[in-house]
Amino acid sequence: MSMDVADSFVGGFSLDLGFLAEASVETIHSGLSALDVCGMILASVGLVFFLGAAVGLYRFPDFYTRMHAAGKGDTLSSLLILLGFGLITLDDFSMVGWLLVVKLLAIVLFIMLTSPTSTHALMRAGFEDGVEPVTKGSSSKNTKKEGES
Amino acid sequence: MKKIALAVTVLTGILLLYAAQDFPAWGDLQSPASASPVSKHFIADTGVDTEVPNMVTAVLADYRGFDTMFETVVIFIAGIAIIGILRRTGADADAPALKRENEIAAEPDLIVTNTVRLLVPVIQLFAFYVLAHGHVSPGGGFQGGVIMGASFILVALAWDLPKAMDRLSVDRAVMLAGVGILIYAGIGLFSMLLGGEFLDYAELSHVLPVSREMARYHAMLGVEIGVAFTVTAVMFAIYANLSTRGRLEGGL
Amino acid sequence: MTVEGFTVFAGAALFVLMLPALYRVAVGPTSFDRLVAVNVIGTKTAVLLVVIGTLFGRLDMFVDFALAYALLNFVASLAVARYLNRTRSMPAKKPAKRRTPRKKKARAS
Amino acid sequence: MFGEDGLLNELLVERFNYCVYVVLLLIGLYAMIAKNNLIKKLIGMSIFQTAIILFYVSIGVKEGGTIPIYVAEHDPHGHHAEHQAHPEEANATEETEENATTATTLHEEDHGHHGPRSLTDEETSDYANPLPHVLMLTAIVVGVATLGVALALTQRIYRAYGTIEEDAVLAAILAEDASTVIPDVLATKPKRTSSKSRKAKKA
Known part of the structure; x- marks a missing residue:
């Protein structure tokens, strides 16, 4: 039965009972494996990419540039962080580790598909609504006008 | 008015904060809620009683099964009420006045439709996973039903409502919601027929080739399927009626 | 730096970096700005759930939350985008849109 | 002020969850009372519900406890799991002899029981209280249903009066009350007036 298979996966899980305090150093990770380091770097x-997205979201002058920052930076940073934590989780190569990585990859794939799509839909809605982009020489005056048009 | 409201709000806040001092501290192991024998029993004996690892599902569908059943009925009634409130009858039916000004017919967007076409089967598969795996991991009837309903709503969003209604029309959705409640109540009645009490799943072991505990385990799955039917159908019916103001045509 | 420490750091950093997006939600001149920021926050919440799951050592459970959250976030943002696409010049929306840039102007001056 | 027994220590450090819930609840309450727009009132109601949900769930939290799903070793179907876990534990027990002996005795006990056993008090405190979670799960669902009905009613009000500002709706009801000659209006616009007069009677 599939339940039994899933349970046996759970059984191989070495990170049981996440009691943050005492479980931290001794039992789970006595040292950093290469995978951990790779995951942490990713x-x-x-x-860093999310920092770029956040700053862009905060600083850019008009809707389209903000969307640019958010759409790209957000997607890429999500992918990298999720993959990184996938590698960190994988460090004992148990069956449940692989299962988790597959699930994380599913999330990665999902975000990779949906985030640009929703960004595109929002962009289109904004464009058809008549939000005007900043053009050369208009500085930020134009963006302020845009709401009133 | 605003000043009165502010005064009332501040007064309530002061009272609540004053009362909060007598509440148990954060994470207190000896708080009345945690120390009560009921919650201890739920945590300690769920595995023995039902063999379900997820205590929330076990408490929801088994220990408090009666509550959940009428919860499902509440959702069903809410769906019917919304349909009844928004349905246009008589003189209302052909009153055109309520189109928003300058409303444009949104074309289905190519990128959105293609993504949704790709995603909907995956989402429905995930809904089934959440529903069926609800005993072992977080999930269950309500969550699976909501995700399933979201897949239909996604179709309605990407194209328009009629395209989604080809797959699940509102009439059929109401029927499906009723079927879900019938499944739930039917399992309860069936265990009554087998000599137990209403919703006493353990009695199902007389007809299922499993132990009494595993009978409860499997009956919970059946009950959750009923809940998922109702929630799926009602979520979609609510969306269809609210998004089109009862006309059931056009997009969002 | 242990893995635990890095996980806590990553969660905190994610949370802090959500604040600029929250600022955009609060003051964004057009409603689309707000929606983009909300979308970013939603996606990052899914990631944050994975981080929290790693921290608690129950990632096998939290992955499901994260997937469901990402899914519902997509549905929500798509719904609002479609809604705004449909209702172009809705009369009730105009004053609201006009008000926000003015507020910003007042703050700038 | 932030001393061991200070009021602020009690409120902000040990009971910060209540502070959060009170603030959310007040936001919702204020929106429900003071806002004129029916949709904004509903948003307030939603925030209020969220506050209550937060309150209940935070009551169920235990210090150092995990989510209320059995971990592998307490899993009722854990027999398979235990067999798998054995070799790993054997590897892990190089550190101390004591650990190894306790682990083996524990496993022997488990094998003696053959199947699920009820947890001890010690183990019980490792899990968050599931009851608030269940109650709030149902509360969320009922909240969605209530919100749906409320939105439908709002749409209906908009259909009848052309506005969802509470003042305007009340004014329309009052004006109608003052000036209605019921049969006359009934003849021209039957549906509208009937729903209106029903509302008026309620008000």
């Missing part, structure tokens, strides 16, 4: 790069 996740860090993802965080």
